[in-house]
Amino acid sequence: xxxxxxxxxxxxxxxxxxxxxxxxxxxxxxxxxxxxxxxxxxxxxxxxxxxxxxxxxxxxxxxxxxxxxxxxxxxxxxxxxxxxxxxxxxxxxxxxxxxxxxxxxxxxxxxxxxxxxxxxxxxxxxxxxxxxxxxxxxxxxxxxxxxxxxxxxxxxxxxxxxxxxxxxxxxxxxxxxxxxxxxxxxxxxxxxxxxxxxxx
Amino acid sequence: xxxxxxxxxxxxxxxxxxxxxxxxxxxxxxxxxxxxxxxxxxxxxxxxxxxxxxxxxxxxxxxxxxxxxxxxxxxxxxxxxxxxxxxxxxxxxxxxxxxxxxxxxxxxxxxxxxxxxxxxxxxxxxxxxxxxxxxxxxxxxxxxxxxxxxxxxxxxxxxxxxxxxxxxxxxxxxxxxxxxxxxxxxxxxxxxxxxxxxxx
Numbered sequence: 001x002x003x004x005x006x007x008x009x010x011x012x013x014x015x016x017x018x019x020x021x022x023x024x025x026x027x028x029x030x031x032x033x034x035x036x037x038x039x040x041x042x043x044x045x046x047x048x049x050x051x052x053x054x055x056x057x058x059x060x061x062x063x064x065x066x067x068x069x070x071x072x073x074x075x076x077x078x079x080x081x082x083x084x085x086x087x088x089x090x091x092x093x094x095x096x097x098x099x100x101x102x103x104x105x106x107x108x109x110x111x112x113x114x115x116x117x118x119x120x121x122x123x124x125x126x127x128x129x130x131x132x133x134x135x136x137x138x139x140x141x142x143x144x145x146x147x148x149x150x151x152x153x154x155x156x157x158x159x160x161x162x163x164x165x166x167x168x169x170x171x172x173x174x175x176x177x178x179x180x181x182x183x184x185x186x187x188x189x190x191x192x193x194x195x196x197x198x199x200x
Numbered sequence: 201x202x203x204x205x206x207x208x209x210x211x212x213x214x215x216x217x218x219x220x221x222x223x224x225x226x227x228x229x230x231x232x233x234x235x236x237x238x239x240x241x242x243x244x245x246x247x248x249x250x251x252x253x254x255x256x257x258x259x260x261x262x263x264x265x266x267x268x269x270x271x272x273x274x275x276x277x278x279x280x281x282x283x284x285x286x287x288x289x290x291x292x293x294x295x296x297x298x299x300x301x302x303x304x305x306x307x308x309x310x311x312x313x314x315x316x317x318x319x320x321x322x323x324x325x326x327x328x329x330x331x332x333x334x335x336x337x338x339x340x341x342x343x344x345x346x347x348x349x350x351x352x353x354x355x356x357x358x359x360x361x362x363x364x365x366x367x368x369x370x371x372x373x374x375x376x377x378x379x380x381x382x383x384x385x386x387x388x389x390x391x392x393x394x395x396x397x398x399x400x
Contacts, residue, residue: 005274005297007267009256013249019242021234022227023220031220032253033291036266039254042219047250049213050235054243056209057236066236067207074205091233097205 010036062132064108064125066090080104081137086129086158087144088112088151096144104142107132112150113157124154126161133167143171210236262332264308264325266290280304281337286329286358287344288312288351296344304342307332312350313357324354326361333367343371 006014010032018028035043059065060072067073074093083104087093088111096102109124133141141162145151159169175193176185185193206214210232218228235243259265260272267273274293283304287293288311296302309324333341341362345351359369375393376385385393 005294007257007269007273009249009253009268010266013246013253016242016246016249020223020231022223022231027222029294030291031222033266033289034221035250036253036257042216043250043254046213046216047247047254049209049216050243050247050250053209053213053232053236054239054247057207066210066233068209069207073207089233091230094205094229 059108059110062128063106064090064110064128065093065106074106082139083142084129084132084138084140085142085144088146088154092144092146102142102144109154112145112148113154114150121157126158129158130161130165133162133165138167140168140170143169145171147172147174259308259310262328263306264290264310264328265293265306274306282339283342284329284332284338284340285342285344288346288354292344292346302342302344309354312345312348313354314350315353321357326358329358330361330365333362333365338367340368340370343369345371347372347374 013035014025014028014032017023017031018025020028023031035046053068056068057066058068058070060067060070060075062071062075065072065074069076074097080103083102084107085096085102085104086107086109087096088109090108093106093108096106107125107129109126109129111119111123113119113121113124129141132138141158143155143158145155155171162169173196174189175196176182176189182190213235214225214228214232217223217231218225220228223231235246253268256268257266258268258270260267260270260275262271262275265272265274269276274297280303283302284307285296285302285304286307286309287296288309290308293306293308296306307325307329309326309329311319311323313319313321313324329341332338341358343355343358345355355371362369373396374389375396376382376389382390
């Protein structure tokens with residue numbers, strides 16, 4: 001398309017929208033048109049919400065969750081104090097909350113160890129975790145990390161660092177997903193599910 | 201998920217992102233996390249670009265295309281003056297420009313006639329079209345409207361209104377899409393392609 005067809009203000013908006021996950025160059029154009037048709041209802045409020053959230057939403061100094069208050073609503077809430085669930089990212093915290101799978105508190109690492117990507121222990125919120133794990137009321141650390149190479153590397157590293165502390169370290173079980181057909185599962189999952197089989 | 205897990209500023213941002221086409225509630229959360237991690241590079245600039253485009257980008261008073269200058273770069277550019285291509289929306293204009301399918305000027309209707317949705321002739325930019333069709337240099341009006349019921353209703357309505365003017369009215373041909381397998385095409389398209397078959 002000749003550069004002149006779309007003006008610079010509109011092109012810049014499209015380029016920025018196209019950077020968002022879930023939107024490509026074409027859907028960014030559709031989104032831009034959608035927004036221009038709804039300037040009062042969506043476009044203006046979205047500009048304000050982006051600016052407002054960028055200024056106000058910060059990582060909780062206690063647990064690393066993102067909120068506009070510190071400590072965040074989750075860290076400060078009425079939750080089981082004895083269990084601390086370690087997650088990679090705020091998105092994982094939200095997923096566990098959506099499932100109602102964890103009633104205790106969280107600790108967000110912010111990343112996983114990844115030597116290939118140059119991400120080392122200093123890039124993760126590990127100091128805070130060790131300090132919290134040492135609190136008297138904490139009896140169990142659940143490592144809810146992804147079942148990937150980086151996730152498991154990080155889990156091993158954390159387990160080593162938590163060994164000196166009198167606290168139980170657990171991890172999520174691996175196996176057949178609920179609703180999962182055996183036929184469609186990879187060999188690793190099937191082998192893990194067989195190895196850790198339980199009495200009916 | 202308990203309402204308290206996500207703070208109000210972040211929730212408002214997620215709700216607004218979820219309104220965009222191509223993003224649902226889950227991908228809006230992912231997009232919000234993505235943006236919060238890139239406040240300087242993407243989130244701030246996007247907030248500014250939205251605000252800036254909302255203020256500056258207007259419909260061209262000549263052709264209806266969206267641009268920050270009026271007449272817009274397309275209406276004002278060096279283009280074939282004799283052919284006027286009528287499209288429903290700015291997105292269709294962009295699609296034709298991307299294809300390089302039309303070297304003339306455009307006229308954006310802004311909507312299609314849709315009695316069921318209460319969209320009548322007054323909601324379309326028809327007055328402007330009739331005026332432009334009457335200009336001496338214009339010899340052909342191409343109706344590049346969708347091959348839907350509303351698109352064809354609008355095409356018939358426009359043809360009736362342009363009859364009094366000494367201008368040729370054409371429409372896009374219908375048939376097998378380039379690269380299209382006959383097996384996957386609907387009966388209507390196949391019938392139309394057969395009816396309008398051409399010598400090889």
